Amino acid sequence: MTAVPIPANSDTGARPSAPAGRTAGVGATVSAVAVRTLRKYMHTPQLLVTTIVGGATFMILFRYIFGGALRFGTVPYVDFLIPGMVMTSVLITGTGSAVGVAEDSDQGFSDRLRSLPAPRIGLLAGRALGDTGVVAWGTAFTAALGFALGFRIHGTAGEALLAFGLCLACGFAFLWVFICIGLVSRNAQAAQGFSMLAYPVIFVSSAYVRVNTLPGWMQPVAEHQPITIMCNAVRSLALGNPALAGLGHTTTYWALLSLAWAAGITLVFAPLATTLYRRSP
Secondary structure, three states: OOOOOOOOOOOOOOOOOOOOOOOOOHHHHHHHHHHHHHHHHHHOHHHHHHHHHHHHHHHHHHHHHHOOOOOEOOEOHHHHHHHHHHHHHHHHHHHHHHHHHHHHHHOOHHHHHHOOOOOHHHHHHHHHHHHHHHHHHHHHHHHHHHHHOOOOOOOOHHHHHHHHHHHHHHHHHHHHHHHHHHHHHOOHHHHHHHHOOHHHHHHOOOOOOOHHHOOOOOHHHHHOOHHHHHHHHHHHHHHOOHHHHOOOOOHHHHHHHHHHHHHHHHHHHHHHHHHHHHHOO
16 A cells, blocks of 8 residues: 655645744743742741741840840930841841742752743743742831831831832842852752851841941941941931931932942843853753
8 A cells, every 4th residue: 555645735624733933921921930939938838937037036136135235326226226137137038039949940840931932031030029029028027026126217107118118129139149049059958058148248237237346357348238238228218317327328328329239239140040040951
């Protein structure tokens, strides 16, 4: 029997398969991944608890161990400390993003996402946006705990809301750093270890003490690094007067400089994360 070839354009009732030409939009991709990230936290309450335990422990220890030994003029130490704690809580909470990204990579979830017709930047931006929601939860809890420990706002309610928004903007920027750490680590334990590098940056800043109380060789480093700038901005808004915290510039100066740092960090690490994601095996 001789096989008879069937012309490609013959009407046999079957249509030739062709690869899909459409891809998911950036907005749809971002929202889908963000919702998935938030659902993961909601379905695992232990993750929400662990995101705040570290920051809460530091706050209680600093409040009651150093609170009676440090004086900042007319401002109680608790009013100096809590704004810095709230700001740095975004980094402590953000370490969970590095672990989550590494777990997704180790468990093959990232591979399944890369197989979808979706923009890579949208996949990562969705992760960052979802984790920003977790950062917002951690920041709000830290602020509430600060009030319970005796912190009081000296500025207006509007300035307090601006301080909260500034924390979220800075947190979103630093999440891209932690996403890069997770992509490089590809293992939850390694990601957790690399994320600990955030703690020296936090302590060598104005988060917990004034820069001029640090050793002389350390002061230039602490004074010009982004955590100090951001803590100064949040503290200025919370106190309503930068002079109360011993700061030499206006609140607007610190806020704009903080936003510039946040934009710069995002512009550097978001493309880097996208590149790492595309090249990851």
